[in-house]
Amino acid sequence: MKKAMQEVTEQKQAVKTTATKYGIPRATLQRHLKSGSSKKKLGRFTAIFSEEQEKELLDYVFEMDSVFYGLTKEEFLLLVFQYAEKNRIPHPFKGGTAGTDWYKGFIRKHPDLTLRKPEPTSIARARGFNKPQVYRFFDLLEEQTQKHGIDATRLYNMDETGVQTSSNKPPRILTKVGKRQVGLIASSERGRTTTVICCCNAAGSFIPPFMIFARKKMNSRLLDGAAPGTQGTCTDNGWVNGPAFLEWLRFFIETVRPTSDKKVILVLDNHESHKYLPALEYACAHNVIFISLAPHTTHRMQPLDYCVYGPLKIYFEQALASFQKAHVGRIINQSDVAGLFSSAYMKAATAQNAIKGFKTTGIYPTDRYIFDESDFEPATVTEKPLNQEIDQLEETQPA
Numbered sequence: 501m502k503k504a505m506q507e508v509t510e511q512k513q514a515v516k517t518t519a520t521k522y523g524i525p526r527a528t529l530q531r532h533l534k535s536g537s538s539k540k541k542l543g544r545f546t547a548i549f550s551e552e553q554e555k556e557l558l559d560y561v562f563e564m565d566s567v568f569y570g571l572t573k574e575e576f577l578l579l580v581f582q583y584a585e586k587n588r589i590p591h592p593f594k595g596g597t598a599g600t601d602w603y604k605g606f607i608r609k610h611p612d613l614t615l616r617k618p619e620p621t622s623i624a625r626a627r628g629f630n631k632p633q634v635y636r637f638f639d640l641l642e643e644q645t646q647k648h649g650i651d652a653t654r655l656y657n658m659d660e661t662g663v664q665t666s667s668n669k670p671p672r673i674l675t676k677v678g679k680r681q682v683g684l685i686a687s688s689e690r691g692r693t694t695t696v697i698c699c700c701n702a703a704g705s706f707i708p709p710f711m712i713f714a715r716k717k718m719n720s721r722l723l724d725g726a727a728p729g730t731q732g733t734c735t736d737n738g739w740v741n742g743p744a745f746l747e748w749l750r751f752f753i754e755t756v757r758p759t760s761d762k763k764v765i766l767v768l769d770n771h772e773s774h775k776y777l778p779a780l781e782y783a784c785a786h787n788v789i790f791i792s793l794a795p796h797t798t799h800r801m802q803p804l805d806y807c808v809y810g811p812l813k814i815y816f817e818q819a820l821a822s823f824q825k826a827h828v829g830r831i832i833n834q835s836d837v838a839g840l841f842s843s844a845y846m847k848a849a850t851a852q853n854a855i856k857g858f859k860t861t862g863i864y865p866t867d868r869y870i871f872d873e874s875d876f877e878p879a880t881v882t883e884k885p886l887n888q889e890i891d892q893l894e895e896t897q898p899a
Contacts, residue, residue, distance in 0.1 A: 515529055694834070703854075
């Protein structure tokens with residue numbers, strides 16, 4: 501409203517044209533011009549945020565997008581709710597999220613903010629690994645490493661992986677030629693997932709694992725047999741969410757102890773849990789710089805994925821098979837997972853694998869030319885950043 505009033509009073513723009521531009525009813529704009537106030541308190545409707553607060557939200561969205569942490573509509577509305585709660589701003593939001601009506605109003609007031617339609621994942625992955633996207637990540641990485649004098653010991657990568665109490669890829673076994681079906685006794689037909697967060701730096705040092713179990717309440721006995729220093733928490737489904745990520749982040753900072761003179765960089769993907777506002781604020785306050793990998797490039801640029809999780813999954817499957825043979829008929833439960841994972845982790849989490857992961861992805865030593873033109877060939881259909889030419893999605897969903 502303030503911008504519209506300024507255009508009419510200072511730039512001598514027509515009221516009708518300005519009202520259409522900003523999506524404001526002409527009569528409403530005229531009423532505000534007559535009163536000389538842009539304050540939005542008309543009838544029973546009252547503005548929730550001040551203009552400065554809305555600008556802070558808008559700047560935050562653009563900042564997140566600039567470092568590959570673009571927010572979906574749902575994530576943005578959740579963030580708005582968290583912002584209002586944290587700052588003790590009275591609001592009518594229900595269900596832990598801002599409403600669609602508020603969102604539509606916010607979009608109308610800020611025409612430079614738009615929602616883009618995503619591409620199918622298979623296409624997006626091929627197009628995502630293109631030179632502009634990859635080089636944009638390296639530009640950001642080089643800028644921050646030079647600015648803060650980051651060396652191999654202060655450049656970290658974290659990633660989550662899931663393990664199950666039943667075998668996904670059982671090892672091949674010897675059997676009689678011609679046998680039509682080959683079976684192997686498993687703990688259960690479908691195992692329960694436990695998420696494990698691993699983290700290492702470019703010098704080859706690992707942070708102890710952080711395990712997320714699918715249960716209501718954490719029990720220290722779940723970590724019996726775990727690798728030294730392992731920590732754990734629980735979520736309803738065993739998957740990472742915002743609060744669980746924040747809990748891991750506190751563990752990471754307590755272990756690494758970054759300072760204002762020796763900040764650390766944490767390279768990670770743009771999973772929704774990594775956009776959790778309290779976690780982002782906690783990282784900023786404790787000298788941790790998040791750098792997100794470009795969307796759909798983690799299969800080529802995630803050090804842990806590239807050189808640690810491959811052998812880790814193989815070793816874990818071997819540990820499951822050995823356990824089942826040694827304990828015939830016994831069902832593997834959650835109290836067994838930490839010990840089984842530990843045996844696999846101690847074999848896979850080596851300095852050699854970590855250093856190789858950072859080197860082969862070009863993250864350390866920083867080398868954007870580790871990928872040649874043949875690596876970008878699947879993306880030659882576009883030499884523009886992902887989603888640059890996708891039509892704007894008109895948001896018409898009801899509240």
